[in-house]
Every structure is written in C-alpha cells, then in structure tokens.
Amino acid sequence: MAKKEKSEYIIQAVSHALDLLEQFHGDVDELGVTELSKRLKLHKNNVFRLLATLESRGYIEQNRATENYRLGLKSLELGQTFIKQMGLLRQAKPILDRLVQGCNETSYVAIFKEGHVVYLDVVETDLTVRVVSRVGSRLPAYCTAAGKVHLAYMSDEEIDALLPSRELKGYTANTFVDREVLKKELRQIAEQGYAIDNEELDLGVRCVAAPIRDYTRRIVGAVSISGPSMRLPDERLEKDLIPLVTHSAEDLSTRLGYHK
Known part of the structure; x- marks a missing residue:
C-alpha cells in the first residue's frame, strides 16, 4: 500500500480550531463570533461550536461584559510549558x-x-x-x-x-x-x-x-x-x-x- 502524505491525515475540525486560536495575536485581545466568522470564512454556527469546545477545555474564555472571546489560561500554560522545555x-x-x-x-x-x-x-x-x-x-x-x-x-x-x-x-x-x-x-x-x-x-x-x-x-x-x-x-x-x-x-x- 502506497504511503500517504501527512497532509492526507489532517482533521479539518482541528485545523479550524487552531486557525481560530491564531486569530488572537499582536494587539488583538478579544473577538466576537461575527468577526471570527469573517476571518475564518466559516458559518457562525461552526465558529460557535469551535468556541464552545475550546472554552470547555480552557483554551478560550468569554468576556461576559462584552460577550466577545479571548484566550484562556490553558493557552498561556501551554505556551509557558514550551518555553520552559x-x-x-x-x-x-x-x-x-x-x-x-x-x-x-x-x-x-x-x-x-x-x-x-x-x-x-x-x-x-x-x-x-x-x-x-x-x-x-x-x-x-x-x-x-x-x-x-x-x-x-x-x-x-x-x-x-x-x-x-x-x-x-x-x-x-x-x-x-x-x-x-x-x-x-x-x-x-x-x-x-x-x-x-x-x-x-x-x-x-x-x-x-x-x-x-x-x-x-x-x-x-x-x-x-x-x-x-x-x-x-x-x-x-x-x-x-x-x-x-x-x-x-x-x-x-x-x-x-x-x-x-
């Protein structure tokens, strides 16, 4: 059996979740569902499901005052682990x-x-x-x-x-x-x-x-x-x-x- 390229094993949902996390960079502190939908070119329902999943694991959190989303503490912990290693x-x-x-x-x-x-x-x-x-x-x-x-x-x-x-x-x-x-x-x-x-x-x-x-x-x-x-x-x-x-x-x- 021919060996597959690694790109053939990519899980689209995981790729979209990582794309979402990467939107929070530089001076970008918070983003709403609508803005993320535009940036990722995904339907709002899909963006909301990604956010809900990441929020449940602590990588994203919602600002209850603005209803926008920002990186969660788990993202910081992951970055700090990389640095320490x-x-x-x-x-x-x-x-x-x-x-x-x-x-x-x-x-x-x-x-x-x-x-x-x-x-x-x-x-x-x-x-x-x-x-x-x-x-x-x-x-x-x-x-x-x-x-x-x-x-x-x-x-x-x-x-x-x-x-x-x-x-x-x-x-x-x-x-x-x-x-x-x-x-x-x-x-x-x-x-x-x-x-x-x-x-x-x-x-x-x-x-x-x-x-x-x-x-x-x-x-x-x-x-x-x-x-x-x-x-x-x-x-x-x-x-x-x-x-x-x-x-x-x-x-x-x-x-x-x-x-x-």
Missing part, C-alpha cells in the same frame, strides 16, 4: 540574572523567526524608568540589536530573501531603510561580534546584543541589554555594556556546547 531558556535565566546585577538594565534572550526577532524571556531593572517588556513580541530584525546579530551572519542571498524590497520601513530617523547600507552595517557587526540598536525602532531606546551559538556553531539566539538612551551613552556602551553582553553570550554559548 527549551534548553536555551533554562540555561539563559541565571545568566540574565547575573547580567542585570552587573548593569541594572533590562536584559533579554531572543530568537530569530521568519525575519523577526522574538523575545522569549526578560529580567528587568529595578529602576523606575525602564523599557517596556517585549516578551512574546515579534519585532522587525533589521532595526533591533538582537535581530541584526542574526542577520549579520547570513549570506547576501538569505538577507535578500528575507528583505525583498530595497527600501525598508523607517520606524525612526535612525532606521536603516536602504538595504545596501544595512548590509554594510551587518558586515561591521559580524566583524566586531555585537550589534547596537541606536534608537532605530523606538526613539529614546538603545540596545546592545551579542549572538548565542550551540554545539553546532549555529546562532540560536541573542542576549541583549535595553535601556533609555539617556542611560546608555556611547562611553558606557563601550566601557561596560558591550563587554558584559558579549561575555554573557559566550557563557551561554558554552553552556549549550559551543567551543571556539
């Missing part, structure tokens, strides 16, 4: 703690996914003025320190595939919007081993990041320090923060089996 994060936590103790600025561990950088964990500074936590956020790689660290070690062909348009979106006056100028910046990052976000995504915020490698020598993430630009002048970056973040990234890489 990642060896990268288990190893990163004590290093982030030590990094914040050394500079008292907010520190992250992040990964690269489909042209974006995704922040997986954070240890925050205890200072009143701080950068808003970005855990779980997907941000454009080309204007973040953690993202540029990943792009810096890619080939021109890989970068062109990820950034197909020559003119990139400018978030601030400091964003690298020309792809060729960005590539020049990335070559410099690859030579020096760290990247700086000089208010390229958010005005008033600077970041510095260094790559994390595993036993295959592949870059699997980045360690970064973020803070208000008034606390991260060039002198402090050069003297304190760059050595701290590069040492932390090297330490974490060693724990993941990387050897120079």
